[in-house]
Amino acid sequence: MKKLVVLSGAGMSAESGISTFRDAGGLWEQYPVEAVATPDGYARDPELVTRFYNERRRQLQEVEPNRGHCLLAEMEREYDITVITQNVDNLHERAGSSHVIHLHGELMKVTSSRQPNNPAYIRELKPEEWEVKIGDLAADGTQLRPFIVWFGEAVPNIEVAVEYVEQADILVIIGTSLNVYPAAGLLHYASPRCEVFLIDPNEVNVTATHHPINLIRKGASEGVKELWDTLKG
Numbered sequence: 001m002k003k004l005v006v007l008s009g010a011g012m013s014a015e016s017g018i019s020t021f022r023d024a025g026g027l028w029e030q031y032p033v034e035a036v037a038t039p040d041g042y043a044r045d046p047e048l049v050t051r052f053y054n055e056r057r058r059q060l061q062e063v064e065p066n067r068g069h070c071l072l073a074e075m076e077r078e079y080d081i082t083v084i085t086q087n088v089d090n091l092h093e094r095a096g097s098s099h100v101i102h103l104h105g106e107l108m109k110v111t112s113s114r115q116p117n118n119p120a121y122i123r124e125l126k127p128e129e130w131e132v133k134i135g136d137l138a139a140d141g142t143q144l145r146p147f148i149v150w151f152g153e154a155v156p157n158i159e160v161a162v163e164y165v166e167q168a169d170i171l172v173i174i175g176t177s178l179n180v181y182p183a184a185g186l187l188h189y190a191s192p193r194c195e196v197f198l199i200d201p202n203e204v205n206v207t208a209t210h211h212p213i214n215l216i217r218k219g220a221s222e223g224v225k226e227l228w229d230t231l232k233g
Contacts, residue, residue, distance in 0.1 A: 004079040005168040006072060007186055009086045011175020011200060012220045015066040018059070018089055037150050042113075046143060047134055053146040056107055057130035060089055068174070068220030069095035075228060079170070084161045086176060086183050088148055101157050101164070103183050109147035112138035117156050122147055158182045165189040172227060174199045175220055178206060187211070197230075199223030 010018070035041045036052040073096030075081060083092050083100045088107040092100045110132060112121035121138045136144045149155055161183075165171060171190050178184040190196060190211060198204060199216045200223070206213060214230075216223045 001078075001080045002169040003164075003167055004075070004081045004170040004172065005164050006081065006083045006172045006174060007086075007165075007176060007183065008083060008092070008174045008220075009176025009183075011202075012068060012085070013063075013066075013087050013089050013091055014175065015068065015220050016063045016089075016091055018063060018087075018091075033151060037148070038152055039150055040152075042145060042150070046113075046145075049146070050132055050134060053107065053148070054131050056088075057125070060107060061127055061130060063091070065091040065095035066221050068224040069097070071221070071224040071228060073097045078231075082164045082168075084164065084183075084186070101161055103149070103155055103157050103161060105146065105148035107146070107148070110136075110138070110144040111147040112140050113142040113145045114140060116145060116147065116153075155182055161186060162189050166191060168194050170195045170197070170231070172197045172199065173204075174223065176200075176204075178204055197227055199227060 031052060035045065036049050042049045069091050072081065072083065072092070076098060081097065081099065083097050084103060085092060085100060086103050088102065088105050090106065090108055109122055109124050111123070112118060115121055121140055132144050134143065138144050165186050166189050168190060171187070171194050173187065176183070187196070194211065195214070196211045197214045197216060198206065199218060199220065201217055201219050216226050218226060
């Protein structure tokens, strides 16, 4: 069974109604990134940051996986699929994808403020537990913080992601600007034999690569359908 690796970004979930961060009208226009997505911002105003991620979790309860998410899950019948996502939502999992690597954390998980990557303190919230309050504590007695990789923090799963990309027969990039590192550099780890597809309705600036890129200028749902049709020949 061929190994197919997906790298998905904000455009993957945009069709489901998840607010993107970088597009016009996106979240970064409403909230300064340094206020809600950095360790300094959290130290300065944990209440604002907690409220921001509560709102993201509340929104996540109101949306569903789109056809693109569901088709990727269905493709597991034909391919050994690993999804590497820059997204913090759980829509890939809810659609049925069985192997998802989150590079930037998971919105429905919380952890210790002191040791955020210690598995002993990471806890998954049930849908009805989306609202975290100041005073809710992790097992080490510190305030619960979002299990999110903020700007300025290391990306713990990047080395795992590299290993999967190196082994891929097919690499599919969906809905990411390829501007955020280290995720944007994953393409360079694909082997010479790897076939690369890029699904995005917008123009994406792909930095120098030896791989010919198969462009599918469509959104996630239509793009994944075209991908599957192409692979089936």
